[in-house]
Amino acid sequence: MFVLYKLSDFCHVLHQNYHRRQPRKINWRVWLAVTAVLVIVAAAVYALRFSPYSRIKEIKVEGAQKVSSEEIINLSRQALDGRKHWIIPKDSLVFFNEQEFKDILLKQVPLIKSVDVARNISGLLSIKVQERQKAIIYCDRRQCYNIDDDGLVFEGAPAVYGGMAIALKDNSGREVKIGDQAVGPELISFIKDAQYSLNERVNLNLIYFEVSSFPAAEVDAMTVEDWKILFDSNQSAEDQVAALKLVLDEKIKDQRDELEYVDLRIENRVYYKLK
Template sequence: MIKSGRSQLEIHPMAQEFSQKSKILFRPKRLEKKQRSKHKKIIFGVLFLIIFAGAIYFFFFSPTFQIKNALIIASEKNISSDLVAQVQNSVRDFFQTRFFFVRRDNLFVFQENELKDYLISKFPEISDAKIERSSEKNLAEREIKIYLTKREMAAIWCETDLASAATGELKPVEEENFEPVTSTAATISESEAVRPKEEIKKCFYVDGEGVVFEEAPLTFGALIVLVKDFSGDEISLGARIAEPKFIEFILDARDWLAKNSDVSLAEFSIDKEDRQLRGLTSEEWQIVFNESQTAAEQGFIIKKVLEQEIKDKRRDLEYFDLRIENRIYYKYRNQDSKEDNTQK
């Protein structure tokens, strides 16, 4: 029986005894359950860590998922066996590098674009490296195939120095900076029959994208597009020396003139100060081009002036200047410059 007073609550002795006995009877069981639960959590945690670590090792560090073979395939005949061997060694070096702690030859880490960019940067002569993995059916082979494509030469580009050159404007140069050459043009005086002293440092092959990809010998010929660069810019392998549109313009100018006006461009040159593009014909006269117009438009103007104005005096020409749009200036070697208002 519980009696209540003003300020306190009295508990019957039997209830108090029951409460004490219940603590003795039930508290140890709850503790045992908690301890068992704690032990299970520890065991499951350890097992999870073991399984997780084993899975990490199995998928990322064991040889099971490492690329076993990289087959290099030359998709073109101009790719030498030496280049294939060098690429093979570079692929091995690439696979030795790591993404964080995982080697890059792991199938789950390997990225085709990474290897492609690596090979193109290491071998400028390679324009593309197409990479194929083993199909899902043949995943056990763990093989990749690399199809190499080599850059094609569009021009030979030469670093060139000139003892003294007329850049920007076509002006006479002091005779002491020239060396005499023979000429069949009867109207050229002895002092005018001269050629600038040139010093060609290095030559390189350049593709249609303007990328320098290989050192080249100094070669002349009807099928060779030779560009002498007087700009002073240093040329290095793998660099883009010109925009694709610039290379396309040079090729179009050469081909259009050769096909439509019987003008053979022996070489091109780039001035030092303003990077003005000039073409030198096999008849030893120059064409100063305007790159804002198409090669065909300028070729048509040159053809028209040659047929209507120059006629049989082509070998007496010194230059055509097309830098001013819709106008063409020309000059004979022993005369002042003339303007022809031939319209496009």
Template sequence: MDLRTYQRQKSKDALKRKAIIAFSVVFFLWLMIWGSFWLPWLRISQISSDDFVSKGEIESAVSPYMASLNSFFLPNNNFFLLRTSELENILKEKGAGIAEVKKLFPQTLDIKFPQTEPWLIFCLSSEALAKESGQCFYVSKGGVLEDYAPQFSEKPLPEIMAGGQNGKLGDGVISAEEAAFLRVVFKNLKILDIYPSEVSFKKDEVKVLMKEDWYLLIPKNMFADKIFADLKLLMEQKIKEDRAKLEYIDMRYENKAFYKLK
């Protein structure tokens, strides 16, 4: 072997050694990082919660996820890898409720179920299905199904009538825009000492059934305050003492109002 060939071979061997060393260092560092996710003191082991849902029910719902591995074969209950949004979805899907989940370093989950004042009631559209499964819900002011409601013989809140057979906690039964519109409607009705018992949305209109057993038809694409200013005038100047005889008032057309007495 001549000197040139020897030098070339020596350079190749040195390069191979460097490559092996570099690979070993990288692999060792990767192994250390991968292994650090398994450290017991960085894995969630405690759950704190309010008394709205029992701790046993919470643990039963989240345990399968907490004990599972992600696509990199790392524990989902590692503090840095755990996704609180995933647990919130799991609790909602399991029927525990709408939760807010936070991580408290290094090993604790804090789970709260915020309570808001119920605004509407929603029941599944099929009466037979609703009676069989008891699927009625309280609806928040944002139009979201926030909690289960019992079957009432006389509902204490207005019922929102919406299409579809399915409903689960966290679903929006009406859009945020419809909910905002309806809040203005209710506010104006209260000013007139009128109280709704049932509401239904159609494509371009809203039907509001009153506890006095008459209904109001209004458009969705007009300012509610303007509609109710006109309604107030109609009540004071036209209907007057005949309010108890009302069958319906139709205010779907701009600058026009129709009503019928029983």
């Protein structure tokens, strides 16, 4: 009985070892799912890195007048050249960074005020630009520039004073360059309002405006009659011109050609000096 017991026990152990050594069955569903994921990832990598169908192939520019369309296209191609993180092409239709692209164009071309872009699946990138428009001519001690309503310097300009041109001479000693913010939009608005009111209400033409410091509270205007008007840019230009008209019509009507300046900087007060 002892031998039989040991033999049966030995057979049981052999039976267990046999089953342990049997290979496990393959789960084909899991294998197919993993394979499908790998194929999709490989296809995506190929599309991103190599496929021409997912790339920007053509660039079209609208709205360019002073700046050439060719310049914008060349800058665009430079911005879209290369890869991000060594993998994703910058000209990828899928991962195109619209805001980053706009910022590059606006920084490189100060003449451009705004940029709108659109792309389609055919690989066309459409760029619509709005150029800056001259508000006034700004002149420092070195040269003159055109600046827009925001006060941004966007191109050089000839030194033109008088007539329909509005010019601001900066005597503060500052030097600016293209792309700089020369003055604030509030000062631009004040100067344009003052010029318009003087022309319409007083029939008075100017040669130029000038400031001596920044921030510019005092703004002087040189008239074609060779006398100055001293404005406070923090007050209404229209109200100050109304006060000037009252003085010119009632106080110094016959002495206008003898004026040296009229000071409008103190509210409800007008001071003037004769030569």
